[in-house]
Amino acid sequence: MLQARDAAAFQQLAREELAGMYALARRLAGQDAEDLVQEALLRACRSFASLRDRQAGGQWLRVILTNVWRDRLRKVAREPAEVSVDDVECFSLYRTLVEEDPFPYSDSLHLDFLGGFSEDDVHAVLGRLPARYRAPLVLRYVEGFPTKQIARTLALPLGTVLSQLHRGRKLFERALWDYAVESGALVGPGSPQEDAPWIG
Amino acid sequence: MDRVISCAEAVDRLWEFLDHGLDHHDHRAVEKHLAFCVRCCGELEFARQLRCLLGTQTAALPADVEVRLAQFIERLTDSAATEGTA
Numbered sequence: 001m002l003q004a005r006d007a008a009a010f011q012q013l014a015r016e017e018l019a020g021m022y023a024l025a026r027r028l029a030g031q032d033a034e035d036l037v038q039e040a041l042l043r044a045c046r047s048f049a050s051l052r053d054r055q056a057g058g059q060w061l062r063v064i065l066t067n068v069w070r071d072r073l074r075k076v077a078r079e080p081a082e083v084s085v086d087d088v089e090c091f092s093l094y095r096t097l098v099e100e101d102p103f104p105y106s107d108s109l110h111l112d113f114l115g116g117f118s119e120d121d122v123h124a125v126l127g128r129l130p131a132r133y134r135a136p137l138v139l140r141y142v143e144g145f146p147t148k149q150i151a152r153t154l155a156l157p158l159g160t161v162l163s164q165l166h167r168g169r170k171l172f173e174r175a176l177w178d179y180a181v182e183s184g185a186l187v188g189p190g191s192p193q194e195d196a197p198w199i200g
Numbered sequence: 201m202d203r204v205i206s207c208a209e210a211v212d213r214l215w216e217f218l219d220h221g222l223d224h225h226d227h228r229a230v231e232k233h234l235a236f237c238v239r240c241c242g243e244l245e246f247a248r249q250l251r252c253l254l255g256t257q258t259a260a261l262p263a264d265v266e267v268r269l270a271q272f273i274e275r276l277t278d279s280a281a282t283e284g285t286a
Binding site (some may be wrong): 002003004008010011014015018019022023037038041042044045092093094110111113114117119121122127137140142143144147160165166169172173194 | 211213219221232240242243246247249250251252253254255256257260261265268269270272273274276277278281283
C-alpha cells in the first residue's frame with residue numbers, strides 16, 4: 001500500500017497536522033471528533049501516494065476530513081427539518097445589543113458582549129447550528145478556505161455555499177444572543193447582579 | 201456612477217465586504233456608504249470582531265486523545281508499509 005519512505009512521510013505529516021485536524025473535527029462533529037479523525041487518516045493513508053504537493057499536505061488532510069464528515073452526514077437520517085431562517089433573516093445582533101442594552105454603563109457595549117465568550121462558548125454556540133450552515137462557516141472563518149474550495153469540498157454549487165454562509169452568519173448571531181440570554185448572563189439595568197461576570 | 205445603497209443593504213453585505221467577496225460595483229457601493237454613515241461603520245467593526253470570535257481556535261488536543269491517535273497513526277503506517285513491501 002505504501003513504500004517505507006512514504007509511510008514515514010505520511011506518519012510525519014499526520015502527526016504534525018493532528019491538532020489542527022482534531023480541532024476541525026471537533027467543530028464539525030463535536031463528540032465524534034476522534035472517530036472522524038481516525039477515518040480521515042485511514043482514507044488519507046490509502047491515497048497518500050496520489051498527493052503530489054507534499055507542502056499542501058495539511059490542507060489536503062483537512063479536505064479529506066471534511067469529505068469523510070460530509071459522507072457520514074449523508075448516511076445518517078436527514079436533519080430534523082429544514083430550519084426556518086425567515087425569522088433570523090431580519091435579526092441583527094448589533095441592533096439587538098443597542099436596543100436591549102445589557103451593559104448600560106459600558107462605553108464599548110458590543111465588544112464587551114463578544115468579550116464574554118470563551119472558545120468553549122463559541123464551540124457550544126456553533127454546535128447549535130444545523131450542520132449545513134455550520135460547516136461552511138467553520139471552513140471559511142476557522143480554516144480560511146476560499147468559497148470555491150468549500151463548494152468543491154462539500155460538493156455543492158457555489159451559489160448554495162454563498163447562501164448557506166449568509167444564513168449561517170445570521171444563525172450564528174442569533175445563537176450567540178440566545179446562548180447569552182439562556183445562560184442568565186445578560187444583566188438588565190438596575191439588577192443586583194449588574195456587576196457580575198456574565199459568562200463562564 | 202456608483203450606486204447609492206441603503207443602510208439595510210450595506211449591513212447585509214458587510215461580511216462579504218470584509219471577505220472581499222463582492223463584485224467591484226457592490227464593493228464600491230458599500231465603501232461609499234461607509235464613507236458617510238457612522239452607524240454602519242460601527243456595524244462594520246462589530247462584524248470584524250464577530251469574524252475574529254468565530255475564528256478563535258487554540259487547537260488544543262487533549263493528551264489522552266493525542267496518545268490514542270498517535271498510536272493509531274503508527275499502526276496504520278506499519279500496516280500500510282507491510283502491505284507495500286509484500
